[in-house]
Amino acid sequence: MVDLAHRGAVADTPGPATDELEAEVTADTAPVQASVDVAALGRRLLGSWADVRTRGRALAADPALHPVAGLSLDEQRERVLGQLHYLVEHGQVNRAFPVALGGHNDHGGNIAAFEELVAADPSLQIKSGVQWGLFGAAVLHLGTERHHRELLPDIMSLAIPGAFAMTEIGHGSDVASCATTATYDPETGEFDLHTPFRGAWKEYLGNAGKHGRAATVFAQLITGGVNHGVHCFYVPIRDENLDFLPGIGGEDDGLKGGLNGIDNGRLHFTHVRVPRENLLNRYGDVAPDGSYSSPIDSPGRRFFTMLGTLVQGRVSLDGAAAAVSAMGLAIAVTYGNQRRQFTAGSDDEVVLLDYQRHQRRIIPRLATAYAMNFAHDEFLVKFDAVFSGAADSDEDRQDLETLAAALKPLSTWAALDILQECREACGGAGFMAENRLVGLRADLDVYVTFEGDNNVLLQLVAKRLLSDFSAKFRHADAGALARYVARQTATRAYHGTGLRTLAQTVRDFGSTARSVQTLRDAGVQRELLTDRVETMITELAQRLRPAAKLPKAEAAALFNSQQNSLIEAARAHGELLQWEAFTRALDTIDDPGTHAVLTWLRDIFALGLIESHLEWYLIHSRLSPSRALAVGAYLERLITRVRPHAQDLVDAFGYDAAHLRATIATGVEAERQDEAREYYRAQREAGGAPIAEKSRAPKKR
Template sequence: MPLNPTSSLTDDAAASHPKASKGSPEGTSQGPLDEVQAVQGPDTDERIDIETLHDKLMGPWKEVRQKVRDLIEDPALHKVDTLSYQDHRERVLQQLQILVENHVVHRAYPEYVGGGEDPGGNIAGFEELVAADPSLQIKAGVQWGLFGAAVHQLGTEEHHRRFLPGIMNLDVPGAFAMTEIGHGSDVASIATTATYDPDSEEFVINTPFKSAWKEFLGNAAQHGKAAVVFAQLITEGVNHGVHAFYVPIRDEDGVNLPGIQSEDDGHKGGLNGIDNGRLAFDHVRIPRTNLLNRYGDVADDGTYSSPIDSPGRRFFTMLGTLVQGRVSLDGSSVNASKIALSIAIRYAYERRQFSAGGETEATLMSYQLHRRRLLPLLARTYAQAFAHHGLLSTFDDVFSGREDTPENRAELETLAASLKPLSTWGALETLQECREATGGAGFMTKNRFTSLYQDLDVYATFEGDNHVLLQLVAKRLLGDYSKEFAGLDVGTITKYVSSRAEDLAFNRTGLRSVAQLIHDTGTQKKSAKALKDPKWQRELMQDRVHTMVSEAAEALRPARKMSATDATKVFNSQQVKLIDAARSHGELLAWEAMSDVVDSLDGKTHEVMTWLRDLYGLTLIHKNLGWYVSYGLISTQRGRALEEYINRLLDKIEPYSLQLVEGFGWTQAHLRAEISSGLEEVRQADAAEYFRKLRASSDAPVDEKTLMKMKSSGSGKRR
């Protein structure tokens, strides 16, 4: 949207300022880095290699990402915050058609239906849509990443040829009907049934009671014409567990088909461009062939068969095919953090307040507290961006079929469950901190923070509630811990337990912290040298995860001989510790991903990125400093040095902070915040020029304090 300078700006000042014209999304002829490099930041003798950083941040699918970024510069794809939610829904539906026309939605699907068979590229492009409108992104995700992906991943070629063309071209908007009012994350316990009738060769889909209604479904309130419905498959009197079915729900005029009931969820706390609603089924009949039967089939006589014998493994295999939602939310949330920091840090170099002793007021970023608020978030966003590339590459390896093994799928599930909670929570924290760091201006909807926060709030609970996902990670960590004992003889186990006891004794008696104290005695320099050692940082973070998991494992050992009720109580007593361990595990993964990238750089870029990596790692350690000290992993002296060294890192990084956000590659057409447009610098220049002229004139009033000094010194009257 074009910027309208406030009345306090002179037309000459606004017109002559080099940045004043950059607020309009129409100016899209420049490359993604040309504009942001032109922004004036702090004086530095050297520049880092922004192009290389940009390439690292864009990842393996850079070209796909850039194509989508170029597309979403179109104002027709931008969110209009003043629309009613009904109008917002219709606008987003029209925007989906723009995506179809520009061939944005086909990448994941098979070539034989017009797809690109590029699962990684599909997710990479999808993640960029968050900069246009999160409602557009999530509605696209519902249509092609959930509804379409369920048909693709759970169906066979026959289903693909029959259903995917209409899904891809948006002739058939659809819903993904998994969640029920009474069972959210507990998908295995959903109550909707699909009972096979061999006489008619049909499944009868039924919602037995109110809390079994399907809830929170995008496209369910208005636009959906079909749904992939998850239900308990019953045939010949046997429940074979949750399976997926393609179920038409509305006719061409948008009227519910017989037996279909729907309700509109109405206005929400965010993402109001999506028509979320509820669905229920009153003995709705569908053909037997509408069962998406890749992992389980029913013959015409009612006989059930599956390539996977174990019901539990079959269930988790089916759910595992839908992991792409978590993968995409991880990358989308990192992008939202990049947007927020691009706006807030650019503003921090233009907004001035309070004189630092001279006539010129200080920029916000000149204050230590402001650096402490924003720069650790910048470091974390970089780390999470690099970690996401590893996750997305793993996803592509599995879903392309190149490395699709049960072990790799399990690894993918764990990796997604580790990173998605941290990035979604991280985006919310970053948006809020950037909002506060930009004062009242940040509270204005036109500056994006509040709108993005509202839309991303639900990211923390859909596609898997974050705490539930971290429990999945904790379960995997416990399993890996127990594997250390598999196949070992009594002597080896005894040796392991003894060494572990010695290790714990070394930590808890303070011997490790004493060793640190002796090593660091006499100088802060020695402590600082130890703090910036990446090996030391990694070991500390690894120790935290291993210690918490091993303590929980030891506490849970007796549960193996207990009743289910008592065993549940024991596990519950360790739940918080295991969640902390899982969270620390995800943070370690991000730190390691960032370290790998740092090692690939050279020159000044390597140096600055090393500081940024250290800032991320040491901020994590500082957050848990009490834990580390209590376990004897860090001495009190080194703990005190930690605070000071973080502040030193902030001072080192600050001159390069604007260059670091330039590496994100967002243009003003993507940011679309007034305070990132350069307008604030116009205001500041206008004010400075006004006061310069005033001081040079004979009309300047005398400050009261100055007058009092003049009177007390007897220097005479005002001239």
């Protein structure tokens, strides 16, 4: 499809001519003066719940909600608990709860506000999330009206801090296999909650280490000798003196890699009896006589429906990851625009962000942060539609799950990558706690494995993609698949926006600059990214096809042999979703100068993705070697174009000094550099500078 000319050695493979690239970028953008309207872009970045976010961000600037350096573990935890009470006092925690109980039934706004707390302190965000987004949400979404009435007020007011006891030490991601049992006893009308062995201890639970007085406990519901699968139970765990109730035991997780404002801990149950009514019975109930009933017949679908109501954890982690990435970049870009090191042909030293490598490290990550922000807002809109009931069909819920499983891994990994690169880009200063980057990274670290391990989530995405694919080919043979692929390709060529266009351009014009230009076409970018997902899934479907006919163990082995490819395909899908969100967002940018800069940034995002998978595009003949070489060169050029706008782009995120709280982002570095330059300038003018030995003595070697 694409011409793969024979290419010789070194001298035959230069990059595209610099002048041509230059001319092309300039010509392309000459009519518009690229410049960022920071205020307008800032409003756009606040997204669909801008007012809520603005208020939430103002709250996050409140020093009462900030961590204090040097506190002991106990003091940190008490401070964050106090901050939760402060949120209650300021009416910040009720948005998602029923109107009848003083809430607003506003699910999207609730998450938006909650995400803003990460700018105050990730421990505060997550401990709030445990209390109201997990413990409270389990009662809200898995319980029924009587639970709401009886339990939610104390949860909302923090009278009862609680733990969300789902994960077991032996079953992190595999919730369906959790081993805690809840056996109904019709004699007493009680459930008997029991931990059968050490691996079934509930583990890593926020609020369980110290503050929790109750827990929503996930356990296998057994009644009449039948296991109806995992259900959730409301279980008091500590008395008012915070001593464990009879039958409850546990341990404190102690120090962690981050989030040390939260008292994570372990819980176990030795035949703990709770009344039948403590079953959160929205999706499954047990009558006094022990008979089980559920509005959902399929145990599998029931399980996923129950878990699906708790998707908001993933939504909010995605948003928090986007927010913290923006904060990290704001710190590093500000410092990189002020810190000088080494001279380059003049008296003045060069600011870090003028170095090509520094730009390469920072600016593509800035593009990723924008993509994450825009994708997150769409994700939140989808979440709100499902939870408000505006669009909550089974398919909507499945789409939301898949979106969560695709975006949360990408954004949380990206946040760690961004924070680490920012920390390194700030050198030793980046390692100082006072500059925040190390602390934020430490806190965000666990985001990649909690609320669904990233690798496990991506497998869910891949399975969904495969099942969508196989739905089209339920009874198809390999021939049908091949015809499908051929047809897809033909269709693309016909529409004239796809790969054929790309190849044609090379052949027809023979100009590197012209053909590179094609890569800036959004249709071509979409085609390249989409094609990769589709092809990967098609290949996987072909390889996995024999599984249906194999014995269970062999089928599992075949599936395992493709696990890595499955995860890579899911990641490609997530990247496409981010790209699409970024591209749709461009249509909402009215200011032409801002639009020009953001289009470059979107192109950087797209070309960065293509560059990171370049070997795939080459192996699959989607890009010719010369085109592939142009990707990197063109990326460099776009980065240079965006560089003057880097400060505006991070300023538009809207985090001010009260959020960043990083000494190096306060302007102190510019003051130091200005003082140094002034010192040397005055010395030169006064003529009192010592002469350098090397400029005095004749050089010898």
